[in-house]
Amino acid sequence: xxxxxxxxxxxxxxxxxxxxxxxxxxxxxxxxxxxxxxxxxxxxxxxxxxxxxxxxxxxxxxxxxxxxxxxxxxxxxxxxxxxxxxxxxxxxxxxxxxxxxxxxxxxxxxxxxxxxxxxxxxxxxxxxxxxxxxxxxxxxxxxxxxxxxxxxxxxxxxxxxxxxxxxxxxxxxxxxxxxxxxxxxxxxxxxxxxxxxxxxxxxxxxxxxxxxxxxxxxxxxxxxxxxxxxxxxxxxxxxxxxxxxxxxxxxxxxxxxxxxxxxxxxxxxxxxxxxxxxxxxxxxxxxxxxxxxxxxxxxxxxxxxxxxxxxxxxxxxxxxxxxxxxxxxxxxxxxxxxxxxxxxxxxxxxxxxxxxxxxxxxxxxxxxxxxxxxxxxxxxxxxxxxxxxxxxxxxxxxxxxxxxxxxxxxxxxxxxxxxxxxxxxxxxxxxxxxxxxxxxxx
Amino acid sequence: xxxxxxxxxxxxxxxxxxxxxxxxxxxxxxxxxxxxxxxxxxxxxxxxxxxxxxxxxxxxxxxxxxxxxxxxxxxxxxxxxxxxxxxxxxxxxxxxxxxxxxxxxxxxxxxxxxxxxxxxxxxxxxxxxxxxxxxxxxxxxxxxxxxxxxxxxxxxxxxxxxxxxxxxxxxxxxxxxxxxxxxxxxxxxxxxxxxxxxxxxxxxxxxxxxxxxxxxxxxxxxxxxxxxxxxxxxxxxxxxxxxxxxxxxxxxxxxxxxxxxxxxxxxxxxxxxxxxxxxxxxxxxxxxxxxxxxxxxxxxxxxxxxxxxxxxxxxxxxxxxxxxxxxxxxxxxxxxxxxxxxxxxxxxxxxxxxxxxxxxxxxxxxxxxxxxxxxxxxxxxxxxxxxxxxxxxxxxxxxxxxxxxxxxxxxxxxxxxxxxxxxxxxxxxxxxxxxxxxxxxx
Numbered sequence: 001x002x003x004x005x006x007x008x009x010x011x012x013x014x015x016x017x018x019x020x021x022x023x024x025x026x027x028x029x030x031x032x033x034x035x036x037x038x039x040x041x042x043x044x045x046x047x048x049x050x051x052x053x054x055x056x057x058x059x060x061x062x063x064x065x066x067x068x069x070x071x072x073x074x075x076x077x078x079x080x081x082x083x084x085x086x087x088x089x090x091x092x093x094x095x096x097x098x099x100x101x102x103x104x105x106x107x108x109x110x111x112x113x114x115x116x117x118x119x120x121x122x123x124x125x126x127x128x129x130x131x132x133x134x135x136x137x138x139x140x141x142x143x144x145x146x147x148x149x150x151x152x153x154x155x156x157x158x159x160x161x162x163x164x165x166x167x168x169x170x171x172x173x174x175x176x177x178x179x180x181x182x183x184x185x186x187x188x189x190x191x192x193x194x195x196x197x198x199x200x201x202x203x204x205x206x207x208x209x210x211x212x213x214x215x216x217x218x219x220x221x222x223x224x225x226x227x228x229x230x231x232x233x234x235x236x237x238x239x240x241x242x243x244x245x246x247x248x249x250x251x252x253x254x255x256x257x258x259x260x261x262x263x264x265x266x267x268x269x270x271x272x273x274x275x276x277x278x279x280x281x282x283x284x285x286x287x288x289x290x291x292x293x294x295x296x297x298x299x300x301x302x303x304x305x306x307x308x309x310x311x312x313x314x315x316x317x318x319x320x321x322x323x324x325x326x327x328x329x330x331x332x333x334x335x336x337x338x339x340x341x342x343x344x345x346x347x348x349x350x351x352x353x354x355x356x357x358x359x360x361x362x363x364x365x366x367x368x369x370x371x372x373x374x375x376x377x378x379x380x381x382x383x384x385x386x387x388x389x390x391x392x393x394x395x396x397x398x399x400x401x402x403x404x405x406x407x408x409x410x411x412x413x414x415x416x417x418x419x420x421x422x423x424x425x426x427x428x429x430x431x432x433x434x435x436x437x438x439x440x441x442x
Numbered sequence: 443x444x445x446x447x448x449x450x451x452x453x454x455x456x457x458x459x460x461x462x463x464x465x466x467x468x469x470x471x472x473x474x475x476x477x478x479x480x481x482x483x484x485x486x487x488x489x490x491x492x493x494x495x496x497x498x499x500x501x502x503x504x505x506x507x508x509x510x511x512x513x514x515x516x517x518x519x520x521x522x523x524x525x526x527x528x529x530x531x532x533x534x535x536x537x538x539x540x541x542x543x544x545x546x547x548x549x550x551x552x553x554x555x556x557x558x559x560x561x562x563x564x565x566x567x568x569x570x571x572x573x574x575x576x577x578x579x580x581x582x583x584x585x586x587x588x589x590x591x592x593x594x595x596x597x598x599x600x601x602x603x604x605x606x607x608x609x610x611x612x613x614x615x616x617x618x619x620x621x622x623x624x625x626x627x628x629x630x631x632x633x634x635x636x637x638x639x640x641x642x643x644x645x646x647x648x649x650x651x652x653x654x655x656x657x658x659x660x661x662x663x664x665x666x667x668x669x670x671x672x673x674x675x676x677x678x679x680x681x682x683x684x685x686x687x688x689x690x691x692x693x694x695x696x697x698x699x700x701x702x703x704x705x706x707x708x709x710x711x712x713x714x715x716x717x718x719x720x721x722x723x724x725x726x727x728x729x730x731x732x733x734x735x736x737x738x739x740x741x742x743x744x745x746x747x748x749x750x751x752x753x754x755x756x757x758x759x760x761x762x763x764x765x766x767x768x769x770x771x772x773x774x775x776x777x778x779x780x781x782x783x784x785x786x787x788x789x790x791x792x793x794x795x796x797x798x799x800x801x802x803x804x805x806x807x808x809x810x811x812x813x814x815x816x817x818x819x820x821x822x823x824x825x826x827x828x829x830x831x832x833x834x835x836x837x838x839x840x841x842x843x844x845x846x847x848x849x850x851x852x853x854x855x856x857x858x859x860x861x862x863x864x865x866x867x868x869x870x871x872x873x874x875x876x877x878x879x880x881x882x883x884x
Contacts (some may be wrong), residue, residue: 138580138620138621139619139620139621144704154703164702164703165641166636166638166645166699166700166702169636169638169644169645170636170645170699170700172700172703172704172707173704173707174616174617174704174705174707175616175617175618175619175707175711176617177581177617177805178580178581178620179580179581179669179805179806179807179808179811180669180805180806182669189670189804191803191804192672192802192803192804193802193803194608194611194612194744196608196611199607202611202741202744203608203611203612203744204744205744205745205746205802208803227621227622227624227713228631228712230634230884251803254803257608257612258608258612258614259703259705260606260608261596261606261614261701261705262586262614262615262616262705262706263616263701263703263704263705263706264704264705265614265615265616265617266799266800266802266803266805269617269803269805270670270803270804270805271669271804299644302636302644302645302646302647303647304647357708358708360634360635360647360708361633361634361635361650361693361696361708361711361712362631362633362634362712362713363619363621363622363708363711363712364621364622365621366621369621442672
């Protein structure tokens with residue numbers, strides 16, 4: 001059970017990898033997220049790795065070297081595509097906790113010397129490798145599950161009717177673009193597009209003026225379902241491999257003009273940035289929370305989305321932060337400036353509900369599919385997960401410590417997202433960063 | 443140039459494959475569409491084939507056997523994925539017409555005996571093979587390019603304002619689901635979903651009541667573009683490999699309740715059917731037409747979508763037909779009943795404009811991506827490409843020769859789509875069929 005807390009969550013366990021014991025690290029031995037890395041940008045075969053402290057453990061070489069003897073970890077290495085965790089999880093789901101436990105045995109402080117030295121042969125410094133997308137993402141879906149975000153955006157565009165009547169029944173989602181999902185650190189070129197700011201004029205094709213970020217969390221599908229079959233809500237989390245941070249870059253001016261009647265398209269599909277580390281459901285077990293507490297008078301989820309375990313444990317307490325650093329701030333050595341803090345537990349729908357809803361019509365979800373939550377905003381002004389909300393559509397500019405102001409993103413701005421979990425009596429675990437810097441349009 | 447008519451379009455050329463000379467075949471020697479097939483459903487490696495008459499030529503074996511010596515057709519066979527034409531076209535785009543001409547030499551009546559017998563070794567009856575998706579489709583985009591369809595649907599849902607103000611400027615599109623694209627002949631299970639027919643009541647989760655088809659044409663991306671780069675309209679067709687028929691199955695009741703504000707999702711992503719044969723741009727050269735003639739007073743396309751060659755040749759005269767055969771009709775041996783005829787040349791936007799618009803913000807299109815036109819309807823009532831339009835949202839039931847009526851599709855109904863090109867002085871070429879039968883919900 002992914003909600004179960006076991007010895008791998010014991011906060012007193014330390015690792016012989018010293019950097020994993022730093023109280024501020026995102027990657028103590030209790031975390032152990034997966035990633036895909038290359039030692040050299042141009043290497044033909046990226047490999048599956050595990051992050052611990054400041055190191056990357058080459059999981060594939062570890063398997064080859066016999067460090068996973070006795071557990072069917074080899075399955076993780078068979079590949080349908082160029083490289084990915086996809087085939088792995090689809091066939092090896094049941095053995096995953098075995099892998100987690102073996103990783104513990106390999107990295108725990110008390111591990112014997114012989115083992116340590118074998119592990120040490122296949123460990124790299126994280127700063128010296130390149131990361132790539134952890135899965136070959138075939139389909140990408142983006143939800144709209146923060147009621148605070150939906151209400152904020154609705155108030156701007158439909159003041160009389162901010163929240164549409166379907167919102168409390170349907171986990172609203174739409175298909176995004178898989179090809180333009182890029183890894184943290186990739187520059188984001190300002191897109192061009194049609195802009196019609198004046199309803200009396202013809203639209204013009206120009207670089208986007210209202211470029212924005214959206215602070216989201218994504219989850220990767222592990223075990224797939226067949227076309228025509230659905231996934232009961234009670235089983236939903238068995239199909240989820242783990243989570244990452246997502247920045248759903250958005251061009252608000254393009255969006256406003258193009259989105260009716262079929263939804264956002266070019267306003268979003270020029271780029272989506274993800275963080276490199278997939279934090280597993282097992283690592284997140286201590287941070288589960290009840291599903292969102294609905295207001296009195298709110299409808300209960302329809303039966304196919306309703307499950308007592310999901311109600312009790314479906315939420316996840318992930319603290320999310322968004323920072324900005326402009327070119328001027330970099331030039332003047334001013335630290336990135338905190339724009340917002342929000343929390344994944346404030347989503348109206350759980351990830352289990354998103355997944356079950358997605359497959360409820362028989363849609364086949366495939367291993368490696370990325371499903372994102374939509375912008376995660378909270379109730380308070382300081383918890384707004386996009387600049388659209390923070391600057392209230394540009395009407396309330398944001399002051400920066402460099403003396404600059406922002407209504408939307410400008411060229412040279414870097415957006416840095418962070419996510420982490422903290423709970424009394426447990427080790428802090430984190431997601432690392434999801435970064436991207438805006439470069440000028442052509 | 444894909445618009446150029448050359449000796450491969452000569453209507454007098456015949457093939458030694460007798461069935462290719464039948465005046466009613468979709469697949470004379472002037473067509474030669476690509477497909478992916480297996481001799482056995484369970485074979486591990488589907489192969490690339492060429493359809494001619496009632497036969498499938500095993501293109502891969504042909505290359506292995508030296509039939510394409512001197513032209514770089516081997517490139518077609520390198521594979522990034524399980525099987526596909528993707529890598530092939532991306533790297534071999536320039537050599538494509540060389541392949542078409544060699545295919546002509548192999549199949550033309552006057553081909554020498556030695557060659558014929560070598561070809562004959564790798565030819566199969568089309569009825570004895572299984573087809574699969576011709577590309578590994580990574581991303582699927584659906585446009586909304588028939589102004590007649592958009593106006594019909596708009597009139598039903600927004601009688602005062604049928605066509606939105608962006609329509610004549612923006613080729614409206616949205617991302618669809620790639621995983622649920624299936625090949626012609628695959629059964630389509632009626633999806634379940636949320637239905638709220640009565641605004642006073644809570645929605646219920648039930649099998650879709652308003653199941654529909656949409657008659658579309660799709661095109662496959664050949665050469666890809668890098669993330670951050672765009673594709674000038676004058677170059678657009680160089681990135682298109684060929685076309686197929688598409689049935690964008692739609693559950694109208696699910697759609698009506700879920701689609702605001704982010705567009706259709708579960709109403710569409712349970713299945714999309716495509717025809718197996720990719721008709722190349724070269725084969726379509728004789729059937730090119732001017733782009734849609736805009737009404738006086740309509741805006742001209744913005745510069746990035748405007749090109750004199752596209753205006754002159756951007757359209758394609760493809761005649762489209764939709765048939766239905768119910769269970770009762772099959773039981774009583776009643777032939778499929780024609781529901782509508784429409785034509786691809788009536789689209790408001792050309793495929794070149796769709797592609798250029800799609801990449802105009804830097805979105806990277808990948809070899810094998812499927813881009814569909816949206817429902818193709820014409821001006822007349824008999825030219826409506828969906829049942830929603832034909833039955834005017836169910837208010838005008840359709841009479842069938844079996845004495846039955848239809849407002850939407852019922853279990854057991856089979857929808858059969860056909861497409862073909864005819865022009866005085868040229869051989870008719872066709873797309874084959876795009877079929878799917880509705881099976882009951884679980």
